Amino acid sequence: MNNFDFHNPTRILFGKGRIADLNAQVPNDAKVLITYGGGSAERTGVLAQVRKALGDRTVVEFGGIEPNPRFATAIKAVDVIAKNGITFLLAVGGGSVIDATKFIAAAAKFSGDPWEILTSRGSVVKEAMPFGTVLTLPATASEMNSGSVITHAEKGAKLPFMSPHCYPVFSVLDPELTYTLPARQIANGVADAFVHIIEQYLTYPVAANVQDGFAETLLRTLVDIGPKAIEAPEDYDLRANLMWTATLALNGLIGAGVPQDWASHMIGHEITAFNDTDHARTLAVVLPALMNDQRGPKREKLLQYGANVWNIHEGDEDARIDAAIDATRDFFHAIGIKTRLSDYNVAASDIDTIIGALTDHGMTALGEHGAITPEVARRILEAAV
Numbered sequence: 001m002n003n004f005d006f007h008n009p010t011r012i013l014f015g016k017g018r019i020a021d022l023n024a025q026v027p028n029d030a031k032v033l034i035t036y037g038g039g040s041a042e043r044t045g046v047l048a049q050v051r052k053a054l055g056d057r058t059v060v061e062f063g064g065i066e067p068n069p070r071f072a073t074a075i076k077a078v079d080v081i082a083k084n085g086i087t088f089l090l091a092v093g094g095g096s097v098i099d100a101t102k103f104i105a106a107a108a109k110f111s112g113d114p115w116e117i118l119t120s121r122g123s124v125v126k127e128a129m130p131f132g133t134v135l136t137l138p139a140t141a142s143e144m145n146s147g148s149v150i151t152h153a154e155k156g157a158k159l160p161f162m163s164p165h166c167y168p169v170f171s172v173l174d175p176e177l178t179y180t181l182p183a184r185q186i187a188n189g190v191a192d193a194f195v196h197i198i199e200q201y202l203t204y205p206v207a208a209n210v211q212d213g214f215a216e217t218l219l220r221t222l223v224d225i226g227p228k229a230i231e232a233p234e235d236y237d238l239r240a241n242l243m244w245t246a247t248l249a250l251n252g253l254i255g256a257g258v259p260q261d262w263a264s265h266m267i268g269h270e271i272t273a274f275n276d277t278d279h280a281r282t283l284a285v286v287l288p289a290l291m292n293d294q295r296g297p298k299r300e301k302l303l304q305y306g307a308n309v310w311n312i313h314e315g316d317e318d319a320r321i322d323a324a325i326d327a328t329r330d331f332f333h334a335i336g337i338k339t340r341l342s343d344y345n346v347a348a349s350d351i352d353t354i355i356g357a358l359t360d361h362g363m364t365a366l367g368e369h370g371a372i373t374p375e376v377a378r379r380i381l382e383a384a385v
């Protein structure tokens with residue numbers, strides 16, 4: 001096992017009716033900026049619950065944060081904070097709203113050009129405003145990690161940053177808030193969480209028995225409950241398991257002390273920047289092709305994954321790896337997610353643009369060995385057309 005530091009300061013308030021507990025978590029004298037997205041939080045009544053729980057605190061609201069949140073929108077919120085003397089941020093929504101809020105929290109305390117927060121991958125962030133979250137979409141684990149991904153539409157860039165100053169102080173996880181999600185978003189959440197786990201698991205063995213076992217349990221849970229959670233939107237236990245699995249998938253625990261990949265994510269971000277394909281769907285395209293391309297370096301873990309997640313024990317090594325990749329594709333299909341670039345209007349002739357952007361963004365040595373060069377990424381995308 002590799003050396004690691006593990007520290008996760010986010011308090012989780014899990015279960016039915018927990019929005020009411022905001023009152024105890026947000027400082028009494030806080031001037032609160034509620035951040036939210038395109039209106040689902042208003043429509044579903046979540047915002048009304050939040051307003052009620054905040055009582056007579058001063059509250060300002062900032063809506064309109066897009067899926068794949070935009071830099072320009074986040075910058076507008078920074079102005080609202082300055083004009084209103086805001087002291088605490090409360091994100092109400094999915095990963096996009098929470099990611100934007102992390103960026104806003106950092107940018108509000110940053111004296112330089114906020115674009116540097118992204119180009120430095122967060123290293124210039126020395127402080128951030130405190131913020132909590134009310135999660136409405138189980139997928140990203142942004143509610144319990146320090147990462148964020150922001151899109152700059154004019155620059156055609158979707159860039160991640162991380163900072164130890166950007167953990168939420170608390171996150172409310174009420175599975176009932178997910179009942180209103182369209183099937184498409186639940187499927188996206190299942191796929192996103194699945195690939196988060198894979199990025200931290202499917203590399204090479206380092207004798208990290210607990211992390212491997214925990215990751216395999218999370219993967220098997222998603223395989224089991226993913227299709228059911230789409231079929232039965234108001235089954236509390238399914239939604240509770242999905243919500244907690246998605247959080248544990250990327251709150252740092254399974255990634256501590258193990259090598260990590262993240263190439264599928266970085267290549268996938270460029271597909272979203274290219275034509276706004278849902279994040280999770282880009283992952284379902286890239287991952288199976290990457291598994292096949294990287295079957296040499298990932299051999300031992302691919303065999304372990306096949307055996308422990310899919311119960312594949314028959315055949316020679318390559319046949320077992322083929323079966324594990326097929327099972328992965330079939331799983332995405334079972335939750336209604338297609339796995340070819342052509343399913344998302346990306347043609348072979350577009351790959352040049354995507355690889356050009358990947359290179360421009362410095363993503364030239366991806367993967368756990370730094371061996372996924374733009375040429376390898378091109379080969380992976382060509383195999384996924």
Ligand SMILES: NC(=O)c1ccc[n+]([C@@H]2O[C@H](COP(=O)([O-])OP(=O)(O)OC[C@H]3O[C@@H](n4cnc5c(N)ncnc54)[C@H](O)[C@@H]3O)[C@@H](O)[C@H]2O)c1
Binds near residue numbers: 094145180189
């Ligand atoms: N920070 C991280 O660690 C991390 C990890 C993975 C992905 N991401 C990023 O997160 C973003 C995706 O976030 P997401 O998958 O949570 O989706 P999202 O936040 O973009 O939301 C998707 C849609 O669902 C709607 N919605 C949300 N909750 C709802 C509810 N309860 N009922 C009805 N509609 C609802 C939203 O209005 C939106 O239209 C991407 O930009 C991705 O790159 C971040």
